[in-house]
Amino acid sequence: MSETATGFTGREASARALWRLDSGAAYLNHGGFGATPGEVLDARAALADRIEAAPGPFFTHDYPALLRAAADAVAAWLGADGHDLVFVDNATAAVNAVLRSFPLRPGDEILVTTTTYGAVRNTARFAAAAAGARVAEAVLPFAPDDAGAVVRAVEAAVTPRTRLAVIDHVVSETALVLPVAELAGRLSARGVAVLVDGAHAPGQVPLAIPAIGADWYAANLHKWAFAPRSCGVLWAAAQRQEGLVPPVVSWGWGQGFTAAFDWVGTRDPTPWLAAPAGIAAHTRLGGPRLMAENRRRAAAAVRMLEEAWGVRAPVVPETMTGAMRLVPLPDDGLAADRASADALRRRLWQEFRVEVPVLALEGRLWVRPAAQAYTTPDDVRRLAAAVGRIAR
Ligand SMILES: Cc1ncc(COP(=O)(O)O)c(C=O)c1O
Secondary structure, eight states, X not given: OOHHHHTOOSOHHHHGGGBOOOTTSEEOOHHHHOOOBHHHHHHHHHHHHHHHHOHHHIIIIIHHHHHHXXXXXXHHHTTSOGGGEEEESSHHHHHHHHHHHSOOOTTOEEEEETTSOHHHHHHHHHHHHHXXXXXXXXXXXXXXXXXXXXXXXXXXXXXXXXXXXXXXSBOTTTOOBOOHHHHHHHHHHTTOEEEEEXXXXXXXXXXXXXXXXXXXXXXXSTTTSOOOSSOEEEEEOGGGOTTOOOSSXXXXXXXXXXXXXXXXXXXXXXXXXXXXXXXXXXXXXXXXXXXXXXXXXXXXHHHXXXXXXXXXXXXXXXXXXXXXXXXXXXXXXXXXXXXXXXXXXXXXXXXXXXXXXXXXXXXEEEEOOBOOXXXXXXXXXXXXXXXXXXXX
16 A cells, blocks of 8 residues: 555655755654744744834834734634733743632642643642642543543542643643543533643644633644744633733733733744744645644554554544654663653664654653654654664
8 A cells, every 4th residue: 555545645745845854854753842834934034023123113012913913813713712812932831820820729639630741740739839739630541442531530530629620632642632622511510620731732633722611721832833932822711811820920910811911021022923924834734634634644654663663552542643643662672761761762863863752651662753744754764764773
């Protein structure tokens, strides 16, 4: 069977020219920090030139309306209203704003899961400790048979003290797409406020934020929505906007949700203002079709690696997969700890110019390749061969 039939479109090599990635490298880590198309970097540079031509007039006269127009455009793309959306540096900042603003009382619980992103878990611990509250953890199945298994695991961890739950939309380590709308519905019905961590979602999976029914949605645009780094957003339901403290308190404080976040001191606003250019690039590359293609490319990569290494990736429902997948490395005596994972990732880059996240999970090592419009079958073959050489 040809690779086109198995999941690649044949357009990947030409799409690669739209990015400025190292042409000698196989870049299989779009999920890590994103990779910005050249046209978006140019749009950002044009904005920077405009600012430098007259910084005072730009920030004084032009910036407030330009920022709101960018927020409106991003919100519309996410099915939301610009009044409910603010820019932040990244998903971590958005999560910090919510968790550190939430009125926790001693004895309250913040519910996270076993696969909550480490930095987010730290934020939950920090916020809980400051209030005399605690962090509880729902144990999620590593490879669920169905989305209901995740819902049941989260529900089982809710107690009368659970005030707020942090739910991943796309899990970092396992790359699973969680049933966030179902989870938000169940948690809300039990009086638990819901923060969705959508760091990996916009541009990777179809998304209409208000339809999820969460209280807050934290996300990155610099990963899958092609915005320049660093560009995050925080959406808050109307009834959750009052009292939300931005990561930096500045002039807009006390003047409402968007005013408080729109001015957080003098900074480089070009990643935020160029976010609509990222969305335009995503749309031109196919929008929803691109997301579906990337899911198929990722599935094809899984099959290629399974065959090359003689391994089996976890079998999970297709509805829970996106453009990143977890594949076990061949069990060739590689130690399964974090230090070995880091060392292997470094070798893959330094010796083979292959970039891919390497993780130590469940007592073995895994890679988590991501597929993007520019990912070719050759990139995957290079990863397969490099691991084969190292493991030998
Ligand atoms: C689930 C999840 N949450 C939060 C983050 C943090 O993103 P950032 O470092 O851009 O704030 C990541 C980063 O990959 C993530 O995967």
